[in-house]
Amino acid sequence: MSRYAAMFERLNSEGAFGAFLMLGDPDLETSARLLDAVIEGGADMVEVGIPFSDPVADGPVIQAAAQRALKAGVRVGDCLDLIESLRARNSSVPIGILTYANIVAARPGFMSDAAEAGADSLLIADVPAFEAEPFAREMQQAGIEPVLIAAANTPDETLRSIASLSKAYTYCVSRVGITGTHAGGQFDAQLIDRLKDAGAASPVFGFGISKPEHVGAALATGAKGVICGSAIVDLVSRREDVRGFVQSLKAVTRNDSVAE
Amino acid sequence: MRLSGRFGRFGGAYVPEILVPALEQLEAAFLDAQDDPAFASELDGLLANYAGRPTPLTQCRNLPSNIFLKREDLLHGGAHKTNQVLGQGLLAKRMGKTRLIAETGAGQHGVATAIVGALLDFETVIYMGAEDVERQKLNVFRMELMGARLVPVESGGRTLKDAINEALRDWSASFEETHYLLGTAAGPHPFPTMVREFQRIIGKEARSQMIDQVGRLPDAVVACVGGGSNAIGLFADFIGEDVRLIGVEAAGKGLDGEEHGATLLRGTRGILHGAETYVLQDGDGQIADTWSVSAGLDYPAVGPEHAHLKDTGRADYVGVTDAQALDAFKALAESEGILCAFESAHALAHALKLAEREPDSAILVGLSGRGDKDVAQAQALLA
Numbered sequence: 001m002s003r004y005a006a007m008f009e010r011l012n013s014e015g016a017f018g019a020f021l022m023l024g025d026p027d028l029e030t031s032a033r034l035l036d037a038v039i040e041g042g043a044d045m046v047e048v049g050i051p052f053s054d055p056v057a058d059g060p061v062i063q064a065a066a067q068r069a070l071k072a073g074v075r076v077g078d079c080l081d082l083i084e085s086l087r088a089r090n091s092s093v094p095i096g097i098l099t100y101a102n103i104v105a106a107r108p109g110f111m112s113d114a115a116e117a118g119a120d121s122l123l124i125a126d127v128p129a130f131e132a133e134p135f136a137r138e139m140q141q142a143g144i145e146p147v148l149i150a151a152a153n154t155p156d157e158t159l160r161s162i163a164s165l166s167k168a169y170t171y172c173v174s175r176v177g178i179t180g181t182h183a184g185g186q187f188d189a190q191l192i193d194r195l196k197d198a199g200a201a202s203p204v205f206g207f208g209i210s211k212p213e214h215v216g217a218a219l220a221t222g223a224k225g226v227i228c229g230s231a232i233v234d235l236v237s238r239r240e241d242v243r244g245f246v247q248s249l250k251a252v253t254r255n256d257s258v259a260e
Numbered sequence: 261m262r263l264s265g266r267f268g269r270f271g272g273a274y275v276p277e278i279l280v281p282a283l284e285q286l287e288a289a290f291l292d293a294q295d296d297p298a299f300a301s302e303l304d305g306l307l308a309n310y311a312g313r314p315t316p317l318t319q320c321r322n323l324p325s326n327i328f329l330k331r332e333d334l335l336h337g338g339a340h341k342t343n344q345v346l347g348q349g350l351l352a353k354r355m356g357k358t359r360l361i362a363e364t365g366a367g368q369h370g371v372a373t374a375i376v377g378a379l380l381d382f383e384t385v386i387y388m389g390a391e392d393v394e395r396q397k398l399n400v401f402r403m404e405l406m407g408a409r410l411v412p413v414e415s416g417g418r419t420l421k422d423a424i425n426e427a428l429r430d431w432s433a434s435f436e437e438t439h440y441l442l443g444t445a446a447g448p449h450p451f452p453t454m455v456r457e458f459q460r461i462i463g464k465e466a467r468s469q470m471i472d473q474v475g476r477l478p479d480a481v482v483a484c485v486g487g488g489s490n491a492i493g494l495f496a497d498f499i500g501e502d503v504r505l506i507g508v509e510a511a512g513k514g515l516d517g518e519e520h521g522a523t524l525l526r527g528t529r530g531i532l533h534g535a536e537t538y539v540l541q542d543g544d545g546q547i548a549d550t551w552s553v554s555a556g557l558d559y560p561a562v563g564p565e566h567a568h569l570k571d572t573g574r575a576d577y578v579g580v581t582d583a584q585a586l587d588a589f590k591a592l593a594e595s596e597g598i599l600c601a602f603e604s605a606h607a608l609a610h611a612l613k614l615a616e617r618e619p620d621s622a623i624l625v626g627l628s629g630r631g632d633k634d635v636a637q638a639q640a641l642l643a
Contacts, residue, residue, distance in 0.1 A: 054421060054547050
């Protein structure tokens with residue numbers, strides 16, 4: 001059983017909490033400590049960005065994190081090393097990579113390197129469903145699970161192909177726009193229903209989670225989990241307590257009244 | 261999508277899922293418009309009576325007389341950009357959009373978008389790298405005079421590629437009422453195909469003008485390539501003919517160093533701004549900083565059709581340095597009384613070399629824009 005499947009099984013009706021961090025932000029050493037901090041705070045899954053110079057799907061907070069990492073001289077190989085050492089410290093937490101197509105394309109064997117390092121899934125932000133097949137095939141061969149994005153404006157036909165391609169979970173986006181720019185708290189229950197009808201992998205909301213009440217609202221749609229990105233990365237940039245923040249958001253997922 | 265959007269292995273639409281419906285809507289509007297005589301007649305009317313088409317074909321009198329200049333510098337707005345902003349502007353109207361966004365480097369495409377925004381009554385927002393805003397104050401003012409709002413982009417290297425990133429981010433949140441009027445034949449499908457079709461008029465006119473004036477097709481067609489829209493527009497009607505096609509990239513301070521914009525000559529395959537194409541990048545896939553004296557050629561990717569024309573050998577790509585381009589700029593001014601854009605001077609520089617080697621060849625050169633925008637920089641460089 002994959003680590004994601006085992007996690008969803010273990011959590012049962014409790015929502016999964018995913019914490020996002022940009023690898024190498026602000027430097028390799030701090031980044032390794034932050035990965036541990038979000039797990040200590042209760043993150044069920046860890047989603048890690050590999051920095052790209054031109055991240056068009058990301059808002060100012062995540063862009064700045066990528067810039068900090070690149071400025072610190074962080075290379076793709078360093079990011080894979082960070083994953084490998086996290087995996088050595090924690091054998092069960094699912095680790096998902098979020099990055100861009102050019103990073104994947106530039107490194108022959110990127111997917112097998114990522115799988116060998118211990119990553120479980122890979123989401124390529126600028127590869128939509130209709131370009132995803134060759135990437136998904138290569139991921140499956142390498143032993144890493146593809147994750148695709150489903151948005152509120154994605155038509156049913158595309159949701160069906162996302163359902164067949166996306167394995168670890170389905171990354172759901174409720175509203176238009178880029179990361180870290182939403183007021184937050186508004187989640188599209190219809191998208192979750194449509195994904196269920198399409199037979200998609202567990203839906204997890206990815207944009208607009210920055211407060212405990214957002215977690216509750218997202219899970220109330222029937223989503224299986226949430227990923228918090230910009231709000232955590234913003235704390236990193238201000239050197240504030242990431243662990244306590246994760247704790248406060250994770251706590252909401254244990255509340256039975258919102259979990260189903 | 262109804263078309264594959266591929267040129268061999270290149271092209272495609274590598275964008276966040278959220279933008280796919282916007283690209284599908286644009287492709288549908290474009291294909292429907294192509295079949296609609298009313299669209300063609302409105303566009304042709306604007307091209308003729310607003311923008312000033314056809315543009316002349318000028319045979320050089322004092323430079324080698326086997327060089328023929330296709331005079332896009334005489335088009336309203338001062339460059340070939342106007343052809344395709346009119347096309348995309350009309351498409352945006354058809355789709356019921358009320359707002360235009362665009363990226364710009366030196367400001368030429370920003371000015372062209374401001375023109376169409378004023379003419380067709382759109383709210384217009386132009387993204388421009390903060391670095392470029394500083395360097396191109398005159399164009400910034402021109403855009404503002406025509407009612408566009410300028411947003412300086414502070415992220416990344418604060419130049420053209422960062423402006424494209426920012427426009428794509430805006431579009432991700434605004435596509436319901438906003439059309440992204442991309443400025444060149446690059447980016448995700450359908451932009452490379454659509455922009456080529458709106459720029460095809462350049463080569464179509466030049467072809468019949470060559471036949472009228474010289475009695476035959478040219479032996480070689482030469483155009484500068486940044487994103488590649490003027491080159492693909494000039495090439496399009498010659499691709500099926502026995503005519504050499506030569507694209508000229510910015511060799512900047514020299515192809516041996518890092519300071520150039522020669523994506524096809526020095527880049528490797530990658531994926532940037534929505535398309536698989538050649539990209540200037542490091543071994544990790546991080547996009548490189550580029551350099552050219554001409555801002556219009558200062559871009560780390562290139563339109564995917566050029567990548568295909570290069571790989572299939574149908575077109576040749578060469579580099580011209582800043583210094584060589586400046587020499588050609590000066591020569592054209594002194595000998596023919598024409599101030600051309602630095603971008604176009606790259607094409608001319610190569611044509612001058614070719615004309616010397618091949619006095620019997622007829623050489624068609626895309627003079628893509630006029631040089632007013634470059635005069636201040638020329639003054640500093642040539643002083």
